[in-house]
Amino acid sequence: MSALLDVKAVSVSFGGVKALSNVSFHVEEGEFLSLIGPNGAGKTTMLRAITGVVASQCTDIRLGDKTINNIPTHRRIQLGLALTHQIVRPFRSMTPLDNVALAVGHRRVRRILRAMFSVDRTLERHRAVELLELVGIEMHAHEPISQLPLGVLKRLEVARALALKPRLLLLDEPLAGLNHVEAGRLADTILRINRNGLTIVMIEHNLGEVLRVSRRLVVLDNGRKIADGLPSDVMRIPEVRAAYVGKEELNAAS
């Protein structure tokens, strides 16, 4: 196996606040890696640095054999990244079907002049329906976004990201806000997608699901990486337990 994503020494500051300091990790081809840590640890910032939504300092981020930290977001997506948002951001003026169809047709909008003269959306819509079926929301394909519940929109985010045919899928809390059954079902879908060969990096607070589906964990706390390894090994590290459960409670327990 070779590293599909290699992140070296990412630091991000917002004003005087260091959100990430000197974090490195890599993701193997085909791996399912979960990025965990308490609120404010810098997990979302890490994904945003990888996609280029926030600027990072003195870093080297590679996707495959290409350095991507110096190119704009849309180019990184074209090279094979896809991201789902923690707080859903569908295109509200479009139906769920068109949200996905636009992403399916991402090659058509790449060259602006070609986009100006291509009209047909049949193929893309057809593929979009398949993707909506994959995440189980095809019955909502034509409903207005404003009338859809969060569970559907969360899965729409995943369908839209998959539509880009990424090499690496970044998921930011895909299960948050879903009930137990919904979360389990979406986690199964994601796991199935990974088994079919797609590399996944997921941020998630639902530890039960994280431990069930991930092959490796990277733990962040206060903008630093404090652990990296197999889920069973990582969860035994006292520092990780302290970051998660809270130091006082751990002291009280011991």
Next chain:
Amino acid sequence: MLIYEISLATVVCINIILAVGLNLITGYCGQISLGHAAFYGIGAYTTALMAKAGFPGPLNLLAAMLLTGAAGTLVGLTSLRVREDFLAITTMGVGFLFLGIVRQQESLLGGELGISSIPSFGLDKTAFLILVLVLAGLSAAFSFFLKKTWMGFAFEAVADDEDTARLVSIDVSSYKLAAFALGTALAGLAGGLYCYFARFIVPDDFGFITSISILSMVAVGGIGSVFGVIAGTTLLTLMPEFFRFVSDYKLFVYGALLFAVMRFAPNGLAGLVSAFFEKREIPAGGPS
């Protein structure tokens, strides 16, 4: 047709080209512009100067479109830096900058007195109206077509949520610039036609009030809808001609209409019409 009706129809068609152009920028791509009249003016002054230098009409119109489109792309660069309210203020500033230049530049652009005795396009009034009508039809058809293309699809995404558009690999900057280039090129064409229609242009034809009037036409008709924009433009252009009161208080009426639309029917006439039909489709006793 009488001379009066012919010139009225010509003005309506010119305004339709202007409004359809602004609709590409503001309606399709979501970039607000309060300086559209400046591009109308650039088209008119380019045409006037070239016509006086003896170049043929069709060439002048083409040059007006290209030059204005280039200027529009340049101004569009600001939309990559600033958004929404700040873009509105910046484009408004561009409008005043244009006015300042044409007012002060006397030797070439005629200063406050503008440019007069512009040569004719070479068509009589009826034939010129037909030309303008055809061009307005083509502009509307083009923008209707554009909405159906993948470019229109991408514009929709940019207007909806820029950051998310980037995440589906859309090159947001290029699409914004394309919207500015196309929309302002249409304004340039409208300016050239106006120049040949009036054969006398002054800076005030292209002032802030004109920008706001065009925006009112687009907003009242329904931002984003081609048919709505055509209806809104026709209505707002003809109103002052038919009602003495509107003519006396034109700005007041436009302002009130703009406010009423924004407050009560943000999708304009087009939105009202489609809401009316949707309501009729729901059977009696349906969801409330």
